[in-house]
Amino acid sequence: MGRRLFAAFTDPKRRPRAIIWSGVVLVGLVVFSAVSVIGTSVNWFCTDPCHVVHEDNTKTFVAGTHSQVNCVACHEPVNASPLIFILKKIEVAPDAIPTILGTFHLPMNENNAIAVQMSDLYCTQCHSLATRVVTPTKGIIIDHDAHTAKDITCPTCHNRVAHPEEGIEYTLPGDEKHEDWVTMDACFRCHSLEPGGQAPGACSACHPTSFDLVPATHDTAGWYAEFGESAGHAQAAVAEAETVAEATSRTAELPEIEKAVGPVLDPEATVNTCYTCHLKSFCTDCHGVPIPHPEAFYSSHGQEGLADPASCARCHARSAAEAEGTLFCSACHHAQSEPGKAWLPQHNGVVQSEGAEQCFVCHDTVYCATCHVSGKEAADAWLKANAR
Template structure:
């Protein structure tokens, strides 16, 4: 028998063995995997997932104490469609694997369709809840959890997404959608005062608002207050425009300087400029050695390179013999 024919027989024998044993083995593993995934997926259909995964128990306890306590996990978290059970099982395996590796597993999202299966009424008209009036038709493209984080099983030590006024004003600050009054969105209800005490707005508008109102996002102030309103007290444009770092010197040398100090400490200016700002009264006769020590680059943050020459040479003693050869830091002669 030739070596070539013998090799063919060996190859054929291996192929038959592959078809007889290996393929069924892989098929069996696949079936077992599907069964495991199906079983895990079915566990979502009842409360079994909390018995399998101890990390879910705090959520299950919180859910039992909420308005959603009578719902099963599947009511909000199970997928839809003929293969959803397998997909849910695979998702559980991924999260379990992450937990075993010490990685915080991702949360199972709740589909908007699940929320709307019970709360479809929120899409009709204006809803009022907890002192806020909102029209949900304007947010059809936004996930429900974007504003209603933690709904169903909120745990005290976790931080959830809740709507803030700054979020609303991302759209409503434009002139075409700008609310004309606070009452357009803020409706007086029994617990509105309690909720307001927890908000950033109450901190910046409370009894100590004069010292606290700058703690918030200044860009949010213009949602209700025009820049001219702020300028009545501050004397300058607020929030400061983007060009302010280049232009604030003119305001800082005028009578507005004292108003700057209502928000900024004097050391704040010096920390940025690298020298005492505004310059003290004795700065003019003593600035020479200081300029040599700190370097001309520091001075040129505010002064043009020609400023030294304009003062030292051209204006004071342009005809002094030898002055033309004097080297001045900054490039002047």
């Protein structure tokens, strides 16, 4: 073959035809390469032939602010030489097999690896924060330089900028939505209220003084009311703790992120929302006792309550009156006690109508006698008549 080709070029008669044909082949190759490189770089190639794979992703892309931008601008090397660009295409070519066979892995990008692997270069191709006047949503303060100075990459926060998922319905079976990191919880993967955090958690760092700092949940009835229903915040706290525990065990199973460019942080879902706005001591200072009560507390609560009644009254008293002294004990111990009213003036009526039998489950007769001392004989007689 090689010798015949050589002969074609050395034979003066056949040379012109040989040159023409090789020219044609060469031009053909160049056109083919150009068409395949350009062809595989247009959004159509990423969204349509691979429709099955990118169906969900295309929906989010079209809904985003970058819908006019080329996929390759963010998903293939920036300013790479044509050779690297072609090598990159060859590298991903084997992806065609699972695409055709329908065996590709879903959910896609479940640990947000793509965002962690993307450097600032992709974004700074088009955006310059040096010249751009940033106009964040009202009430939010952002200091871009503080983060760039610490090598925190753009997609560490703007991970969903080209693929916003809100209001989008995914249809590929097994596909799932991702975390959005422009949220307060996501900021608190680094920021913290507790001392020793790597970045400040004080509200004033990210919110102007005019901002309403109390979330809507807190204004609902039963969230917290002195001597009233406070189970709202308790249920929310329990639910949040469960969510965090579930997310922690679920995300511990996710594959580790290789070739990270930005910081690899714990997933946003593992951040306990309550502690983005509250120090832990805010909760424990108000409770005063461990919540929920530990098992041992149940047998010792009488003594503990008598030693410091005020520490129980804040949760167990149903009125300001019941918060006085040990009156709140009656809330549980005297089923007949009218809420918010002292038990003492009620107890005689109950004994008279229902008898004293039930009282002696908890009290011994000496207990009654300590007050009923209008004469030892009278008390004894009464006790004798009413004893079990």
